[in-house]
Amino acid sequence: MDQKEHHKPTDRTLVERVLSGNTRAFGIIIMHTEGLVAQIVFKMISDREERRDIAQDIYLKVFQKLDSFRFQSKLSTWIARIAYNTCINQLEKNKNSSTATYFEMPVDDDGDLAHEYPDRNDIEEDLIGAEFASLLQSELEKLPALYKLLITLYHHEELSYSEIAQIVTLPEGTIKSYLFRARKMLKERLQKIYNKGL
């Protein structure tokens, strides 16, 4: 642990400073957590202007509710949950196509190998690094918003099932199941593109 890491204030210290009137400490909380919040907001809200308003709204809510935080989870998880709920509320308010996209959860069954492997070559052998990453990112963006969010939180933010469950208020088993489906869907879509000859 380096010296800088050693002196990094804890969640409890920061919260106590904010509650005693130190707004600069709240600025530090924002800087520590805005990356995670951005991931959630970007995956759920497509309109740029709306994202700006929602991001501010999230942190104003955090500020107002901070005295109710009981340190039963990490501060970042608690803030992420506020972010998720704020985005959900916004989508419900909008009642537009983005809402439909978000709640659209394709039903999927496990394992049809004939469908998965119509040819003998495996795509992982043929798609090289940058090409694969670019294609993957593009297909990831096309997934239903909840799948997209779960994959990002698990693989990119490296949160545990338990932390994700606290954020999206779903049981851990459901999170696992959705993640399996999301990855399978991604794989099938990549396979389909590859079989069409990119």
Place this chain on the structure above:
Amino acid sequence: MKTGDHLSNTEIQQYALDGKGTDQVLAGHIAQCAQCAGRVQFYQKMARSISEMPGETFDFELAPLVLAQVPARKSKQAPELVFVVCISLIGILAGVGLLSYQHAGPVSAMLWNRGTIVYGFVTICGLLFGFLAVNLLQEYIIKIHRLDAPGKLQQYPRTTV
């Protein structure tokens, strides 16, 4: 659950990504089956690529925007400070009173009779008790208000999706 002679998608993902890499049955099959081994590699590559993707960032400075809107929060330590100040004042007054009693002349000694001292002591105790009672009541009201607040964030009220 297996599909034909191959592992199911769930088993492949569990083996590749979900800490089931030590499962002997799965490992045994994957060691002998090139197709399943290829699928394991694919999922691992996919996970690695996602973890290496650049994170989303807001294209504006969020902290200054938010801080410009947050209201000044009243210091949580104010009641404790008032309490300390009160206790200090009472201590000073008691000290001054005791000194003046010990060095008082015959006229002022009449003012400092036993009744005055008892009356003063009871008054001070009453004030202190009143202050503590009001403080406790305020804290109780705040806590009850928090418990009654709708949408408590650290409970699991309902499934959102």
